[in-house]
Amino acid sequence: MSRYLFDSADVHAVGRFTVLENCYDPVSRCQLELTGLARGWRCLEIGGGSASLGDWLGERVGPQGEVTVTELEPRWAASRQRPDHVRLLRHDVVRDPLPGKDYDLIHARLVLLHLPQRIEVLTRLVAALRPGGWLVLEEFDCGWTPVLAAPDDASVLLFDRVHTALMGLLEKAGADPLWGRRVLGAMAVAGLQELTATTYAQAWPGGGTGIALHRHNTDQVADRLAASGVSAGDLDEFRALLKRPEFVVNSYPLISARGRRPHEKEVP
Numbered sequence: 001m002s003r004y005l006f007d008s009a010d011v012h013a014v015g016r017f018t019v020l021e022n023c024y025d026p027v028s029r030c031q032l033e034l035t036g037l038a039r040g041w042r043c044l045e046i047g048g049g050s051a052s053l054g055d056w057l058g059e060r061v062g063p064q065g066e067v068t069v070t071e072l073e074p075r076w077a078a079s080r081q082r083p084d085h086v087r088l089l090r091h092d093v094v095r096d097p098l099p100g101k102d103y104d105l106i107h108a109r110l111v112l113l114h115l116p117q118r119i120e121v122l123t124r125l126v127a128a129l130r131p132g133g134w135l136v137l138e139e140f141d142c143g144w145t146p147v148l149a150a151p152d153d154a155s156v157l158l159f160d161r162v163h164t165a166l167m168g169l170l171e172k173a174g175a176d177p178l179w180g181r182r183v184l185g186a187m188a189v190a191g192l193q194e195l196t197a198t199t200y201a202q203a204w205p206g207g208g209t210g211i212a213l214h215r216h217n218t219d220q221v222a223d224r225l226a227a228s229g230v231s232a233g234d235l236d237e238f239r240a241l242l243k244r245p246e247f248v249v250n251s252y253p254l255i256s257a258r259g260r261r262p263h264e265k266e267v268p
């Protein structure tokens with residue numbers, strides 16, 4: 001089994017998916033359009049979460065195309081209706097063979113970051129593209145989350161303390177919180193061409209949609225944060241801080257990297 005820190009069967013996953021969908025789906029859709037996404041394409045969405053992007057891909061490729069959405073825990077995605085050309089699969093991208101090959105487009109957002117086997121998975125994703133097919137990987141750089149405004153210095157220290165402890169738990173589970181800054185280089189090593197990356201971030205004020213990601217993440221692993229030395233008082237204050245509009249933190253920067261499998265050499 002994968003060692004993914006945030007159990008997607010837990011109800012906190014729904015809150016997490018809602019934040020990701022609201023804050024990052026518009027960005028991801030733009031990035032996916034830049035590949036030339038068209039009707040009739042065959043697409044693979046890895047670790048699709050709520051499948052909001054997989055369903056949108058289904059609309060873009062139409063019934064003459066096909067979209068496969070994979071997910072370790074598909075229970076939340078399964079609650080949404082979708083047409084026959086969008087298929088949802090329970091699937092572990094580390095252990096299971098990929099469900100197809102010759103894809104026009106493969107997309108994964110915030111999945112490889114969590115996988116200790118991310119380079120091996122990347123290699124298999126590249127091999128599953130058709131020549132000229134696109135891989136779009138979108139990953140956080142969790143190392144750049146400055147506090148942009150705060151009621152006092154103690155609030156900045158509190159945020160950093162709890163956030164650092166959470167990053168420690170992620171690393172222990174095999175995640176690379178800085179994978180976002182490494183992904184383009186890894187895609188080059190994997191043989192992709194026409195590589196480019198765009199980074200998106202926004203201010204997340206207390207009480208808003210985006211900052212709730214910190215609440216879902218820390219609430220879900222509260223017992224492990226406590227075991228790693230975060231006091232109950234700190235966690236309570238942290239939750240209260242996330243509700244204060246005068247506290248503003250930078251969102252996790254989402255690095256959207258895309259590259260293309262080389263076309264086959266033309267035979268003269």
Ligand SMILES: C[S@@+](CC[C@H](N)C(=O)[O-])C[C@H]1O[C@@H](n2cnc3c(N)ncnc32)[C@H](O)[C@@H]1O
Pocket residue numbers: 002004008017020021046047048049050070071072073091092093094095108109110111114115
């Ligand atoms: C941070 S969430 C991102 C969800 C979605 N991609 C998004 O951006 O909204 C990470 C997702 O990867 C899934 N995941 C983790 N390990 C996986 C694996 N080995 N195979 C497939 N999916 C996995 C989790 O269940 C979870 O839904």
